[in-house]
Amino acid sequence: MPRRAPLQMRAQDLAAPPLAQRAAPTQSPARTLAWRAALFVPALLGTGLLVAALYGWLSEMGMSALEWVLLSLIGATFIWVSLSVSTVGVAIAGLLARGQSDARPAGVAGALDIALLVPIYNENPSDVFGNATAMLVDLARRSGPHRYTLFVLSDTRDAQIAAEEEHAYRVLAASAPGGIPVYYRRRATNTDRKVGNLVDWITGWGAAYEAMLVLDADSLMTGRAIERLADELSLDPGAGLIQSFPMLIGADTLFARFQQFSNIAYGWLLAEGLAKWARTEGNYWGHNAIIRTRAFAASAGLPHLRGRRGKSELILSHDFVEAGLLRRAGWQVRFLPRVSGSFEEPPGTLIDYVLRDQRWCRGNLQHLRLLGTKGLHPVSRFHLFHGAVSYLLSPAWFVLLVIWSLLGVDAETNVVRYFNESNPLFPDWPPEMSHIDSAVFLIVMYVMLLMPKLVGAGIIAAHPKATRVYGGRGAFLTAFAVEILLSIAYAPIMMIQQTRAVMRALLGRSSGWSAQARQGEAYPVSTLIRFHWVETVLGILLLTGLLAGLVSLWLLPIAVSLYLAVPLSAMSAWRVPSVLPSGLGMPSPHTVREPAIVARARDERSRLRSILNMPRG
Numbered sequence: 001m002p003r004r005a006p007l008q009m010r011a012q013d014l015a016a017p018p019l020a021q022r023a024a025p026t027q028s029p030a031r032t033l034a035w036r037a038a039l040f041v042p043a044l045l046g047t048g049l050l051v052a053a054l055y056g057w058l059s060e061m062g063m064s065a066l067e068w069v070l071l072s073l074i075g076a077t078f079i080w081v082s083l084s085v086s087t088v089g090v091a092i093a094g095l096l097a098r099g100q101s102d103a104r105p106a107g108v109a110g111a112l113d114i115a116l117l118v119p120i121y122n123e124n125p126s127d128v129f130g131n132a133t134a135m136l137v138d139l140a141r142r143s144g145p146h147r148y149t150l151f152v153l154s155d156t157r158d159a160q161i162a163a164e165e166e167h168a169y170r171v172l173a174a175s176a177p178g179g180i181p182v183y184y185r186r187r188a189t190n191t192d193r194k195v196g197n198l199v200d201w202i203t204g205w206g207a208a209y210e211a212m213l214v215l216d217a218d219s220l221m222t223g224r225a226i227e228r229l230a231d232e233l234s235l236d237p238g239a240g241l242i243q244s245f246p247m248l249i250g251a252d253t254l255f256a257r258f259q260q261f262s263n264i265a266y267g268w269l270l271a272e273g274l275a276k277w278a279r280t281e282g283n284y285w286g287h288n289a290i291i292r293t294r295a296f297a298a299s300a301g302l303p304h305l306r307g308r309r310g311k312s313e314l315i316l317s318h319d320f321v322e323a324g325l326l327r328r329a330g331w332q333v334r335f336l337p338r339v340s341g342s343f344e345e346p347p348g349t350l351i352d353y354v355l356r357d358q359r360w361c362r363g364n365l366q367h368l369r370l371l372g373t374k375g376l377h378p379v380s381r382f383h384l385f386h387g388a389v390s391y392l393l394s395p396a397w398f399v400l401l402v403i404w405s406l407l408g409v410d411a412e413t414n415v416v417r418y419f420n421e422s423n424p425l426f427p428d429w430p431p432e433m434s435h436i437d438s439a440v441f442l443i444v445m446y447v448m449l450l451m452p453k454l455v456g457a458g459i460i461a462a463h464p465k466a467t468r469v470y471g472g473r474g475a476f477l478t479a480f481a482v483e484i485l486l487s488i489a490y491a492p493i494m495m496i497q498q499t500r501a502v503m504r505a506l507l508g509r510s511s512g513w514s515a516q517a518r519q520g521e522a523y524p525v526s527t528l529i530r531f532h533w534v535e536t537v538l539g540i541l542l543l544t545g546l547l548a549g550l551v552s553l554w555l556l557p558i559a560v561s562l563y564l565a566v567p568l569s570a571m572s573a574w575r576v577p578s579v580l581p582s583g584l585g586m587p588s589p590h591t592v593r594e595p596a597i598v599a600r601a602r603d604e605r606s607r608l609r610s611i612l613n614m615p616r617g
Helices: 029-061 065-096 125-140 159-175 193-208 223-235 254-265 267-278 293-299 318-328 350-370 378-407 415-421 435-461 464-468 473-506 525-547 553-563 565-571 596-613
Strands: 113-120 147-154 182-186 211-214 239-244 289-292 332-336 342-344
Touching (some): 029 267, 065 435, 113 125, 159 182, 193 211, 193 293, 223 239, 223 289, 254 473, 318 378, 350 473, 350 565, 378 473, 378 553, 525 565, 553 565
Antiparallel strands (some): 211 289
């Protein structure tokens, strides 16, 4: 490590306003308000109309407690679906207005000293250092004014992996391009996980660097993307954090491939909408973002929370909170969705995705306890609330599924009505609902859920140049259909898994801190059965109800998905062949024409793997 350059960083008092608050520059307040109204007003109006219509139908014979629960759940779920649709609407309006969601400030960027930080924990050393090598080589080809230093910050506990990290570091340091110093540090004790890892670097060496670009173990960025973020920070003195939009790469399993296709084909539209309405109150995703070091040290130090039985509790999903604290102190938090060359890797299998999601779930639910933080911007509070609600929606959908199942297909199979009729104190519920009404209601919900994907696919399909990078219009539409089918198949399984994660989080059960599995290796059948037994049992119950004529046929896709949870999970690890006809392999721009830096990173990984596997005597 270089000579120490300590920078003070202390935990913020969330019950009091920040000690030092700068005047935050504004981005056309009237326009900002207009874009936010375009997001929230249609969503609130649409939800209000739906709830009013359902209330008029349900209240014909008076409202019971169960009817109020049903109405509340439908309203609570529908408004978040509507917000996704509104985000797409904002994006399209911005594109039609030819607005630049990430317009660059005028001027010539001044030189910054920038630290490239790669925090790792029990990762594959050849992959981490192979990616780092590719980034440094690409960055060295740029002629920008900024000075860069790479730090690999290890929290690894496994002695064998640590030895390989040190070996890989020596190889990288010996071959790194001139002018870019490379350092490696492994902490003796990994206090406070990733948060503590970064705080340790800031308080030890942060004063020597005006900015830090935080990367994940699987992050990969082109030199052009890094330089663009550095220029933006240099030209905008009010910016405390600038987040890029990472695109997914390296997807070779079925589950990873459909995530990658979705991210590239539709994610850009949601990203455009988010950047348009969030403006300078954006969010932070924990990686592939550049941060002003002194601003972060002065305003984003995280305290411990008081947990159950008075125990000290680490803030887990720290990135959202750090973004809110930066904005609270008057720093802009910006999102640049059009910075190309920012990449990350998706989880390879359904189980890998769920295990990562379980860690995120507990942290996002923790955000509900932080909504009362003094001085937070309302949009920052919304980001925290939205993160928690994204997980709470799964239990809400599950309860709706249970109620829908109990309603049966007619008066004779309605379990709720049966129990009400056995007790004269309860009203006769629900009112008659025809099969046509049921179909219309469910179709509206499905269309709203799929609307962002339908719009994104429609825009691409309408432009020949856009479809060309997907292998042609036919290949794109086939890939779109495959992705939709896989999304429908895996969504009910994710609903149950997220519901279980929420219950574990509420009960205080920790999922621990383990390295993320990134190789997409198949799990044995015994593991699959243990992992998905709840979904399988629920699927059997629903299918039994369907065969007995007790459950509506509209629930058939959900029942089949849950019943087939184990084979679907096994299928998620299938390796997608390099060539499949007519878009069945869900080709995307990064598979049809692989970015140069991705190919270089793969080669560097392979080279390092060979070196690390060589016997040392």
